Amino acid sequence: MPTDRSIVLFDLFGVIARHQRPGALRKMAARCHASTDAFTTAYWACRPPYDAGRQSAPEYWTAVLRRLSLPADADTIEELRLADIDSWSRVDDAMVGYVRSLREVTEVALLSNIPSDHADAFLAAQPWLYDLDHVAFSGKIKAAKPDPAAFQHCVAALRAAPTAFLFVDDREENVRAAQAVGMNGHVFTDRDELTAVIDTWLPTRRRMRT
Known part of the structure; x- marks a missing residue:
């Protein structure tokens, strides 16, 4: 070479x-009726395999919601996915x-x-x-x-x-x-x-x- x-x-x-839009995680947490701290912890703890292409977006958000003991329905997952993309835009x-x-x-x-x-x-x-x-x-x-x-x-x-x-x-x-x-x-x-x-x-x- x-x-x-x-x-x-x-x-x-x-x-x-x-960096991520200020307040974005708070708004996503509110959509899930979860505390901002708990949502933020789950958001980042589940992130590495999603970033590295080992999980799809639905798999990632299902993992986040399950960590919060919340139902992972398709509408919620898509709303969170789009909000997440916008927050990094x-x-x-x-x-x-x-x-x-x-x-x-x-x-x-x-x-x-x-x-x-x-x-x-x-x-x-x-x-x-x-x-x-x-x-x-x-x-x-x-x-x-x-x-x-x-x-x-x-x-x-x-x-x-x-x-x-x-x-x-x-x-x-x-x-x-x-x-x-x-x-x-x-x-x-x-x-x-x-x-x-x-x-x-x-x-x-x-x-x-x-």
Whole structure:
């Protein structure tokens, strides 16, 4: 594999997209007549296999409702599924513009922990994602960060050495996992800091080609 390529590999939520809409879990809990704390605990405790593509949306929501000792009827499941997708639908327009501009100077890819049905909705609402060099959604590739398999998928899909990547995520554990497979990593805090990091990293990659 060539070692002189440069690929900025972005996380989605907390970097390009916003975190979950404030109050969303409270509203979903109210729909179920459950306490917000109990609903939130069940929502996240059941999430890993859904994110990693090992459960469908109905299977996930059935698990959540059963953990709350609530009936899992089809109408409730669909209402919760759609509310959940909507709660994760916001993007940071400034970051979207920055990511798109980077394609003039480097390859750009995406690796996100997101269930398969959420991914379909996000792609439909954000067609600019199709312009990236590769998009990997955990629910589609059957591996979620920080599982090394998620990063190895991107290495194989882009046919690049791990050292060709700069992985950007707002969670340190995911950045450490990327570094463990040989990628460069940056913990995202804001766009200005990221711009400085990339502006420093790209010339380093270019010097490798001379």
